[in-house]
Amino acid sequence: PKMDGFAVLQALRRRNVTAPVILLTARGQVEDRIKGLDYGADDYLAKPFHVEELLARMRALHRRKPELNADGMIAFGDIQFSPHTLTLQCGTSLTTLKLKESQILEFLIDNRNIVVSKKSIIEKVWGFATDADDNAVETHVSRLRKQLTQLGSDIAIHTIRGAGYAIATSGGGKHV
Secondary structure (H helix, E strand, C coil), X not given: CCCCHHHHHHHHHHCXXXXXXXXXXXXXXXXXXXXXXXXXXXXXXXXXXXXXXXXXXXXXXXXXXXXXXXXXXEEECCEEEECCCCEEEECCEEEECCHHHHXXXXXXXXXXXXXXXXXXXXXXXXXXXXXXXXXXXXXXXXXXXXXXXXXXXXXXXXXXXXXXXXXXXXXXXCCC
């Protein structure tokens, strides 16, 4: 109540929060829309609006892929990841991931603003017709966490009990 949406958005972006933001506001002037987008909003929707349009815009944001550099590298937080060569870099430190670890990392980054269930990881990485189970996911996530820690990355893969995993830039490197 003490801050308007623009101030909240600026505070989020100053903290390097990369979550997609759709501003829903009564301010529908062109100048306000430009201001919101320049402050870091991914989309801007003036009231009144149709719920169906909001849902379509949310789906469009969810379909976006992480930032790709010209050489096919995925940038997220302080890491650069190449799904083509399975290399993971943080600063000047570099490591090579195993295939399943790289697929899990890419899937988590693609879904960086939501909690991803172990079941969805299994379906995406191993496919529907597999004997892989939750233990396989846990093992690969554990290895991936160790790789990130060894590189000195501030990326954390959080365990959300009963729900799955979420990836985020932590600044502290702690894993829940």
